[in-house]
Amino acid sequence: xxxxxxxxxxxxxxxxxxxxxxxxxxxxxxxxxxxxxxxxxxxxxxxxxxxxxxxxxxxxxxxxxxxxxxxxxxxxxxxxxxxxxxxxxxxxxxxxxxxxxxxxxxxxxxxxxxxxxxxxxxxxxxxxxxxxxxxxxxxxxxxxxxxxxxxxxxxxxxxxxxxxxxxxxxxxxxxxxxxxxxxxxxxxxxxxxxxxxxxxxxxxxxxxxxxxxxxxxxxxxxxxxxxxxxxxxxxxxxxxxxxxxxxxxxxxxxxxxxxxxxxxxxxxxxxxxxxxxxxxxxxxxxxxxxxxxxxxxxxxxxxxxxxxxxxxxxxxxxxxxxxxxxxxxxxxxxxxxxxxxxxxxxxxxxxxxxxxxxxxxxxxxxxxxxxxxxxxxxxxxxxxxxxxxx
Numbered sequence: 001x002x003x004x005x006x007x008x009x010x011x012x013x014x015x016x017x018x019x020x021x022x023x024x025x026x027x028x029x030x031x032x033x034x035x036x037x038x039x040x041x042x043x044x045x046x047x048x049x050x051x052x053x054x055x056x057x058x059x060x061x062x063x064x065x066x067x068x069x070x071x072x073x074x075x076x077x078x079x080x081x082x083x084x085x086x087x088x089x090x091x092x093x094x095x096x097x098x099x100x101x102x103x104x105x106x107x108x109x110x111x112x113x114x115x116x117x118x119x120x121x122x123x124x125x126x127x128x129x130x131x132x133x134x135x136x137x138x139x140x141x142x143x144x145x146x147x148x149x150x151x152x153x154x155x156x157x158x159x160x161x162x163x164x165x166x167x168x169x170x171x172x173x174x175x176x177x178x179x180x181x182x183x184x185x186x187x188x189x190x191x192x193x194x195x196x197x198x199x200x201x202x203x204x205x206x207x208x209x210x211x212x213x214x215x216x217x218x219x220x221x222x223x224x225x226x227x228x229x230x231x232x233x234x235x236x237x238x239x240x241x242x243x244x245x246x247x248x249x250x251x252x253x254x255x256x257x258x259x260x261x262x263x264x265x266x267x268x269x270x271x272x273x274x275x276x277x278x279x280x281x282x283x284x285x286x287x288x289x290x291x292x293x294x295x296x297x298x299x300x301x302x303x304x305x306x307x308x309x310x311x312x313x314x315x316x317x318x319x320x321x322x323x324x325x326x327x328x329x330x331x332x333x334x335x336x337x338x339x340x341x342x343x344x345x346x347x348x349x350x351x352x353x354x355x356x357x358x359x360x361x362x363x364x365x366x367x368x369x370x371x372x373x374x375x376x377x378x379x380x381x382x383x384x385x386x387x388x389x390x
Contacts (some may be wrong), residue, residue, distance in 0.1 A: 007137065018044050018084045019114055019141040025054040025063070026086045026148050031200045032057040034316040037152035039063040041085040043071055043078060043108075050076045064089055064099040068106055079107040086114040086145045088138070089125035100128045110135040114145030118153050147374050147388065151317070154337060160306040161318040163205075165327055165336035166197055167356055168382075170346050174353035175324060182214040186342040189380030194321075195222045197340065201240045202315035203267070207326035208246025217257050218242040218321075241313065245269045245300065245326060249279045252286055263287040269305045271295070302335045324358035331357070331369050331389070339371060339387040342379060 007015060025040030033039075033055045041063035043051040051074055053066025061069070064085055071078050089099035089111070103111060111134055117123040126136050146153075151162040168186040169175050175185060184191070198204060198220040206216060219239050242258050247270055250259060258266040264287040274280060275292030283290055291308055293300040309315035320330055330336040341356075362368065371387040378384070 012140070014047065015084075015112055015137070015140045018042055018049065019086065019112065019145070021049060021052070022063075022084050022086045022114070023141065023144060023148060025052055029055045029057075030148075030151075031317070034058060034151065035155045037087055037149040039085065039087045039148075041067040041083065043067055043076065043081040043083055045076070045081045050074065050081060051078075059095045062090065062096055062099050063087075065096070065102050068102055071106075079109065081108060082110040082112060083108045084112045084114075084140075086141075086148060088113050088115065088117040088123060089129065090117065090122040091125040091128050092122050098125070100125045103129060103134065104132055108134065110137070112136075112140050113138040114140055115142050115149070118149070119156060144374070150337060150388070155316070159310055160303060161202065161309045161315045162337050163306055163318045163320055163330065163335050164197060164201070165320045165330050165339045166194060166342075167327055167339070168194075168342040168344065169356040170344055170348055170353075172347045172349060172353070173356040174348045174350070175356055176354040177348060178350055178352040178354070180213060180354055185346075186344045186382050187380035190342040190344075190382045190384065192222065193342075193379055193384065195220050197319050198240060201317045201319035202313070203241040203243050203309050203318045205243040205245060205318055205320040205322060205326075207322040208244060208248055210321070210323055210326075211244045211246060211256070211258070212248075212250075215256050216242075216321075217261070219262075239265060240319070241265050241267055241309070241315070243267045243269060243305070243309075243318070245302070245305070245322070247271055247274060247300075249274055249277065249283065249290065251279060252282050259283075259286075259288070267291060267309075269293050269300060269302075271300065296333060299329050299333070302330060302333050306335060324355050328357045328359045331371075332360070334389065336389060339389075341385045341387065343383040343385055345381055 022040040022042050026038045029038040036058050039055045041053050042049045051067050051071035053063050053070050055063045068078060089103055091098050091100050111129055113126055116138060126138055130136050154162050204218040242262055242265055249268055249270055267289040269291055272292035275290050280290040293304045306318055309318060372390055374388050375386040
């Protein structure tokens with residue numbers, strides 16, 4: 001059955017505005033809804049949003065049902081409204097009944113969908129609604145709505161953690177001055193946003209140089225929380241795992257925070273040979289995990305570590321905060337599913353400053369890795385740029 005006729009430019013502008021709000025709601029559920037997708041929904045009447053909802057947690061009501069519950073609480077009649085939803089209403093019995101049933105029971109005359117569901121088990125909701133006489137328009141902000149569920153799409157096709165690469169740089173692409181000292185590049189607002197990413201992450205990954213030179217804690221420190229977690233918080237796994245990718249394992253007597261304070265939450269990704277060493281066994285005796293990764297050319301295969309995080313520790317999200325070489329390796333190996341760059345409005349102008357990305361020998365722009373800009377938004381005085389590898 002054919003869908004709705006193509007909307008005119010004024011109608012499309014309104015559709016996109018309401019879908020933008022649905023996407024804002026969807027992003028609030030990122031994390032708690034895993035391994036399900038994050039989804040947002042709004043009901044519109046007379047050009048105004050009159051009810052809204054989002055998928056809040058895995059196993060909980062879907063966005064459409066939350067939106068309809070909000071409508072009931074406000075005395076809104078859904079049969080006089082248009083429903084906007086970022087992802088096609090599901091059409092199967094899972095942990096909750098099909099959302100298509102809820103839409104039909106509410107006698108909603110029109111539904112605007114951002115993206116069709118890539119899950120073959122749940123898809124078909126748009127066609128089911130059309131068959132029942134509902135006017136269905138699909139593909140509004142489709143690219144952006146698909147970006148919202150890139151994590152869900154990965155989990156459906158790959159048994160590994162979804163990895164977000166985070167970097168901060170000056171306008172001239174430097175992440176530190178020539179000394180390499182750990183100094184703030186971006187703004188306090190961006191710092192807070194990074195810790196929101198850490199709150200999402202089940203594991204935070206750095207390289208060996210960052211581990212040795214910066215002595216990071218790799219904990220989530222949002223405003224209102226203490227600088228370091230209590231032992232009780234760490235034992236309850238409320239902090240993300242700390243992952244260090246290195247061929248140089250430290251001794252147990254080193255005076256570094258992860259070894260002293262967080263051994264049971266620290267993981268070393270190293271060579272398979274180093275993982276069988278006496279140093280590795282000593283680290284394991286104090287609670288540290290040491291995982292040997294196979295080689296991928298001259299480098300270690302990062303995807304193997306992300307797979308173990310998912311399989312053995314149930315990690316859905318990993319956040320990479322490494323230096324320029326580790327970041328480049330992530331991109332080269334296709335393990336950076338999302339690249340968040342905080343671009344600060346400052347410049348060093350020093351060609352010996354530490355570069356944003358490093359470790360390749362290229363003689364032509366044809367050898368460059370290409371990324372797609374998904375979002376651009378302010379973060380205090382900085383720009384928060386979100387790139388995807390396609």
